[in-house]
Amino acid sequence: MKTNRLSEKMTAILNSQVTEEAFASQIYLSYASWASGEGYTGIAKFLFRHAEEERNHMTKILEYILNRGAKVSISAIAPPPKNPTDICDCFEKIFNHEVKNTTAIYAVVKKSMEEEDWATWNFMQWFVKEQTEEESFAMGLLDKIKIAGKDKASSNTLYLIDKDLEHTNGELTAAQDVTATKP
Ligand SMILES: [Fe+2]
Ligand SMILES: [Fe+2]
Incomplete structure (x- = not known):
């Protein structure tokens, strides 16, 4: 008796979304390590937390397939x-990647x-909502850096942004609460 409730094509696209979320996690891990190396410990912490979230997204889809x-x-x-070349570039890359991931979710x-x-x-509606939150959070990061003067931001302002992000969960709180076992 056939108990598989997903078509072959649906299984393939969901599996590729598993990889997408893992890739997103790797990107955040790599940017977090970069930020830490540059001395931005607050931003690094924030990005490390986000890498975990992307892992949770990955597991959530994986469990759905199973x-x-x-x-x-x-x-x-x-x-x-x-x-990234600097914090401004880092936030721009994050935003662009989130938009790319949204496109994959929409597919x-x-x-x-x-x-x-x-x-x-x-x-998938949970992910649609999640991407809206993540995009608007990434937009918020870009706004912060724009106000600070983009790549001309003073070290003083960058220090404040770094401090600000250290404990920020922002709009991402809902996603952080989510785990594969507690969706
Ligand atoms: Fe994600
Ligand atoms: Fe994301």
């Missing part, structure tokens, strides 16, 4: 892009509509 009786296939993760939603796979469509 729960639907389909097969998970773990693939290699591409290396993260090269280090999964679109596929679920085409297949009339309403369970997957419903599952």
Whole structure:
């Protein structure tokens, strides 16, 4: 008896989203390490926390695939892009990556509509909402750095931004509370 509730194509696109989230986590890990090396400990902490969140997203999708009786296939993760040149570049890269990830999420939603796979469509709505929050948070980071003078920001202002982000969960709180076991 066939118990797999996901089509082959849906399984493939969900598995590739697992890799996307793992890739996002690697990017945050790499930028966090870069920021730490540059002395921005607050920003580094914030980015390390976010790397964990992306891991949680990965696990959430992985568990969904398993729960639907389909097969998970773990693939290699591409290396993260090269280090940012400065904080402004770092925040711009983060925003661009979040937008890219949103596009990938939308592709999964679109596929679920085409297949009339309403369970997957419903599952993916959490990610649609999550991406809206993440994009607006990344926009907020860009606003902060814009006000500070972009790449001409003084070390004083950068110090304040760094301090500010150390304990910031911001709009990401909801995502941080989420784990694979506690969606
Ligand atoms: Fe994510
Ligand atoms: Fe994200």
